[in-house]
Amino acid sequence: MKRNLKKAVIASVVLSLTVALTACGSNEDQASADSKKIELLNVSYDPTRELYESYNKAFAAYWKEKTGQEVTIKQSHGGSGKQSRSVIDGLNADVVTLALGYDIDAIQEAGLINEGWQSKYEHNSSPYTSTILLLVRKGNPKGIKDWDDLIKDGVEVITPNPQTSGGARWNYLAAWEYAMHHNNGDEEQTKEFMRKLFANVPVLDTGARGATTTFVERGIGDVLIAWENEAMLSMKELGQDKFDIVYPSESILAEPPVAVVDDNVDKRGTRDAAEAYLQYLYSEEGQTIAAENYYRPTLESVKEKYKDKFKDIKLYTIDEEFGGWAKAQKEHFSDGGIFDQIYTPGK
């Protein structure tokens, strides 16, 4: 008995030493920028999984040809806010590619990203854009054509909770901005519009993928407010015979931004590769991959090529309509903000 115990103790000590040693070893590898192999971690949000799977391959090939260095890119996906928090808490991301500028601002405030990140790359550091549109069941049985159809009696709307989901914040703001324009900028009437809209929501999922599942797999609801890329992906995965995409008369220009995590790349010596990784998203090849994965390209030549795929509708930016993310976040989604007021009892 005693001997067994001794053996077990020795074994576990040896094991933990080996683990510790190998961990040190791999750290050293990463630290030397000159080595032939390099590893990048891209921390992103949920619906970009497929996009970055193809992009990473393309970038690795490009980088190898340009510098002779072999780069492997690891991906991490999850809710945008959650991902941002992991980076703040010490996840060693080299680059972040998140759903909202607000989530990157939070990392900047923690001191990991230098100020002015949003002007570092073109188009507010958003290499690709997207928008919010409506997905309905085949044949559009409820005749939904625009945002104001969502507040009609008997229409069930599926959207995640804007307080837990970055994507849902875009959904909410798109509907808000439409209501503002159609109520001559009257805020009270717009609030009433939003109250009616959310009274038609039977389930508030915590994330965009959850809402897609509720609508697509569980068959709940008449209309799903969704990212353009999620809607197109659902169509492709589940067949064209089940759903129709409805383009509202206007929507919001979603600009998912990218940034290098300055603090981490300086420590790990990966700055060159990380910066090139984001810059290459703007290249012809990067833009084509984005378009193939249902994100709207920003490069004119690629835009032209895919103009049939992405229907032209009037898109407003968050800066012109809401005065930027920080302001929109505070007014609408903070405690006691407008979203909370929509649910205040007695109103």
Added chain:
Amino acid sequence: MKAAAVPNRGILPGFGLTLGITIFYLSLVVLIPISALLFNSTGLTWGKFAEVATDPRVIASYKVSFLTAGAAALVDAVLGLLLAWVLVRYDFPGKNIFDSLVDLPFALPTAVAGVALTSIYAKTGWMGSWLAQLGIEVAFTPLGIIIALMFIGIPFVVRTLQPVLQELEADVEEAAATLGSGRVRTFFSVILPQLAPPLVTGFALAFARGIGEYGSVVFISGNMPLKTEIAPLLIMSKLERFDYAGATAVAIILLLISFLLLLGTNLLQRWMRRNAG
């Protein structure tokens, strides 16, 4: 008799050492993380704390959390007693399989349980469509939360009752029967008093688990503010918006109420044990 002559020496060495290790581990895995929660410097002021504590949406979420967890634990206490009874007292083919099935909710990732329960109980699911015809909606209502929590909590009740039931000798019941007690009287005055303490323990464990449960509930509850939004979801929602102070405040209140409730059930259980003896 001889055992009494031996000084009170356990198998493990020295009281000091074992107590030291106990406190060390308890601190490492329970006390330090929880006090870190209490004292973390996220700018949680009394004002902020009071504001969060009196927010109608937060209060509603506590009601949802505690009421559904309580209801689920009560149902589990009754069903768990029945289950444990059958598993201990009767022999039937496949008994071992049933016995292992009881533990499955422990092992299953709660999110998987939530997704599975939702697809069964949603209006389009096979149980849900049937219940909907009777006018009962399960998914996206408090009833759905209760079902998810029943699933999560049942093993706690069964596993606390089983060993006690095994100890209960059948001859006590036989004696009661020969003295003229009917089945009902035997159950209520002979068996139930002895089972009450473990039953309360099982209830308390299932209840505590239900209060903190997140994964299985977010899928089936619908997460409607003021109606089916649970307190743990509000904590997540505040964290998602980088409101660490608010999240800490909700967590502290949750922790306090849970601690008081568990302390209460523990005292009740001790009192019953003393009175049962």
